[in-house]
Amino acid sequence: MGLTEQDILRKLSTIPIPGGNRDLVAAGAVRQLEVDGERVRLLLAVEAARPGIADSLRGEVERQLRALPGVADVEVTLQTLLATVQGPSPAHAPPQPRGWAHLIPGVERVVAVASGKGGVGKSTVAANLALALARRGRRVGLLDADIYGPSQQLMMGAEEGPTGDASGKIHPVDAPGGVKVMSFGYIVDADQPVIWRGPMLQKALEQFVGDVLWGELDYLVVDLPPGTGDVALTLCQNVPLAGALIVTTAQDVALIDARKSLHMFRKLDVPVLGIVENMSHYTCPECGHVEHVFGSGGGRRTADALGVPFLGEIPIDPAVAAGGDTGQPVVLERPQSPVGRAFTALADSILERAERG
Ligand SMILES: Nc1ncnc2c1ncn2[C@@H]1O[C@H](COP(=O)(O)OP(=O)(O)O)[C@@H](O)[C@H]1O
Numbered sequence: 386m387g388l389t390e391q392d393i394l395r396k397l398s399t400i401p402i403p404g405g406n407r408d409l410v411a412a413g414a415v416r417q418l419e420v421d422g423e424r425v426r427l428l429l430a431v432e433a434a435r436p437g438i439a440d441s442l443r444g445e446v447e448r449q450l451r452a453l454p455g456v457a458d459v460e461v462t463l464q465t466l467l468a469t470v471q472g473p474s475p476a477h478a479p480p481q482p483r484g485w486a487h488l489i490p491g492v493e494r495v496v497a498v499a500s501g502k503g504g505v506g507k508s509t510v511a512a513n514l515a516l517a518l519a520r521r522g523r524r525v526g527l528l529d530a531d532i533y534g535p536s537q538q539l540m541m542g543a544e545e546g547p548t549g550d551a552s553g554k555i556h557p558v559d560a561p562g563g564v565k566v567m568s569f570g571y572i573v574d575a576d577q578p579v580i581w582r583g584p585m586l587q588k589a590l591e592q593f594v595g596d597v598l599w600g601e602l603d604y605l606v607v608d609l610p611p612g613t614g615d616v617a618l619t620l621c622q623n624v625p626l627a628g629a630l631i632v633t634t635a636q637d638v639a640l641i642d643a644r645k646s647l648h649m650f651r652k653l654d655v656p657v658l659g660i661v662e663n664m665s666h667y668t669c670p671e672c673g674h675v676e677h678v679f680g681s682g683g684g685r686r687t688a689d690a691l692g693v694p695f696l697g698e699i700p701i702d703p704a705v706a707a708g709g710d711t712g713q714p715v716v717l718e719r720p721q722s723p724v725g726r727a728f729t730a731l732a733d734s735i736l737e738r739a740e741r742g
């Protein structure tokens with residue numbers, strides 16, 4: 386198997402930050418990571434009292450990554466943030482608030498919806514989860530941060546697009562069902578590949594979080610791109626997440642990828658709310674026969690093996706796919722259907738986990 390971002394993160398988590406007692410990953414120094422075949426590109430941001438310290442760190446990181454099997458080329462960009470505190474940092478500093486928290490002061494909880502693999506229904510789950518939370522009386526926003534394939538503007542029936550105001554702030558779209566929606570789909574051209582990288586991507590994301598007038602929200606649900614790339618890393622490092630929900634199907638390949646997502650969240654200290662298995666089974670409307678299309682019980686087994694909650698199975702229902710295409714999410718149109726109830730049960734588990742204690 387080829388080199389993965391996970392391999393790199395694992396290595397980086399063994400390298401201490403200069404003058405600190407945490408590793409690069411735990412300290413949130415990894416801002417961008419790109420693995421392209423045997424090429425690794427990395428953006429690190431570290432605090433250092435003197436620029437020279439950071440330079441020797443770059444050499445060390447490049448040396449250690451080059452020593453990994455399968456790595457041919459390493460490019461490390463290092464941003465040095467000159468330390469503002471004088472003297473050594475306290476040995477047991479409290480966890481720092483994440484960088485963009487002040488941008489969303491009215492947002493109580495941010496829940497990220499992630500998947501290792503594309504096409505498993507991450508966006509479908511994010512949309513219906515947001516609507517089910519709203520049906521439970523919560524104030525909900527939905528941010529589609531999947532820059533490579535934004536779909537919430539379509540799924541949520543919110544194609545009109547947001548409006549700006551004189552101060553440059555953006556009003557999210559009020560979608561049917563009472564959810565406020567913002568999507569990269571409003572600003573990227575569907576026919577053009579997205580080529581934002583590194584600092585540009587970081588800036589774009591920061592604006593997406595901070596320039597949107599979310600107002601008071603109980604939940605901001607974030608639809609992440611699949612995988613463990615730049616967007617997921619940047620958001621996890623900068624937005625205080627109440628937790629991540631991992632969507633998978635029962636297929637082995639999707640489960641392997643789900644495991645990778647889980648490890649990424651653990652590394653970044655983001656609580657994992659649980660795993661949900663989407664498209665788990667199909668019930669024949671004629672004869673009632675239940676077919677486990679992608680195999681049976683995979684999501685639960687993975688969750689058990691990894692020690693995270695299993696949050697249930699969402700059945701396959703053609704109405705979900707049709708409603709997704711026409712902006713009529715099933716939780717809104719047919720909340721009492723089996724699949725509508727499954728999404729509601731998922732929302733209830735999230736509420737239970739996010740709001741207890
Ligand atoms: N439970 C389901 N039943 C039927 N179709 C589904 C279900 N979940 C997702 N789909 C369909 O599968 C496709 C991929 O789902 P999507 O949410 O776009 O995946 P992702 O965001 O993970 O790429 C879409 O056409 C969607 O309508």
Ligand SMILES: [Mg+2]
Pocket residue numbers: 507508509531534536
């Ligand atoms: Mg999607």
